[in-house]
Amino acid sequence: MNILVCISKSPDTTSKIAFTEGNSKFDENGVQYIVNPYDEWYALVRALELKETIGGNVTIITVGNAGDEAIIRKALAIGADNAVRIDAEPTDAYFVATQIAAYAKKNAFDLVLTGKETINYNGSQVGGMIAEHLELPYVSLASKLDVAGNVVTLEQEIVGGLQVVEVNTPVVVSCAKGMAEQRIPNMRGIMAARTKPLEVIAPESIELFTQYETYQLPDAKKACTMIDPANMESLVELLHNEAKVI
């Protein structure tokens, strides 16, 4: 089974979110980048589990600059076989998906996995866009993934519930919680990652669809109004007259 796992970098979940250059850029000062958790814990680890049980190869791919080598090596240390970096600034989801789809078209993958979304842009777009480029079925927000021959069985979240679906390979899947558990790379993995192949390829020229113009932090929250636990009538009164939510 030949598996492509799309990874993205995202700021550590505890990072302070701030912006610079007239609020047009994310302030990277002091920010620690990690592999986007959905890409790592669910997509990559499930791909490795499949490889361990049925054999195959796991390629990771990212769109980013040379500075992203650290997260690529981390993913290789967890166990991916080889990596591809498309050497470009990932400006929006369409750009990223189109670059990855162009690579995937030239290489026959049975499974293309993404995380359900990145924790910085939360768009949930890249998987669906890759699928449309490749004219493949797409199963989004899958929480289980099993393979028997060329049939993939998945459990996915649907509006108000869950469903189990079957689809033939090749297929694109976005991975959510439940699919696998986090793996910590061991020393052998870290050493091996240093010499695993990392291919850097030039980006395709792609039309600009959208642009992040400016960023804004939410207004500072006013201090919490404390209510006497014995007087819930006053809380109800405030929710009705002040907050106007009931």
Add this chain to the structure above:
Amino acid sequence: MKTLVFINSNHFAAKASLEVITYAKKLGGEVVAVTYGSQEGADQLGAYGASKVLVDNSLTVADEQQITKLVASAVESTGATTVIFSHDLVAKAVAPRLSVKLKAGLISGAIALPETGNGFTCKVNVFSGKAFATVSVKTDIKIISLLPNSIQPENIGGSAVVESFNANVGASAIKVVSTKKPEGSIPLPEAELVVSAGRGLKGPENWGMVEELATALGAATACSRPVADIGWRPHHEHVGQTGVAIRPNLYIAAGISGAIQHLAGVNGSKVIVVINSDPEAPFFKAADYGVVGDAFDVLPKLTEAIKKFKNAN
């Protein structure tokens, strides 16, 4: 200018559907809705601003690849220049596909109407609710996927023509083996009022008082991650970074400390009430109203106070 709105099959009365019709109407210009399945009740979208509803009756179930073809075909036949989705699980798979198919820029997770004075920009949530971004769309056709609870539906009393529309979307490549849907509950992302509880409740047998408060309020119930992980509550109730992200008008959290991953799923709520016995719980920093007290004592009192309020109003 024409705006096309995708409505989930048989969801003509759903609040999320009325929100997107209202949103489309506010863009100005004609609003056409497209859906599939039964057309029964489709005309009620007229009251919120749709002048026409296209229904593909040849489909009863459809996967996202088929829905993408349906919407693309409706864009072609109506000449619409803007396409609106409610940002739900269907839209998260369809809107990106449609973006590629139509070569149309997608704004995913919009929280406001677009600004069209200078180009076309729209505000979205980013960094898991910790910031907003203004995104511009450069393409001729624009797609917006609107977060639920971003706009109030407005009944303006119009009427809609319902037409059959056969898009010939072909067969599905995905076979649905089974479906599990809990009956009768309000889908969490659409709920305006949510009552949530965490490990502070000490065990699943104590959820009765959470449900009683939710019933008194007409609210949906939710829970924190540890509670879903140990199986006290079903996974679809888990709100937070790895669960569902919600933005109700009122979020009441009892016995939840407020870890950053939990906040990422609820920080879009308009009003947050936190009930916790630990005055140092980090959640109080994100709360509008706080009650330091034992949930076992406070929840029943709050339920009583809500019942009294409802009876008086």
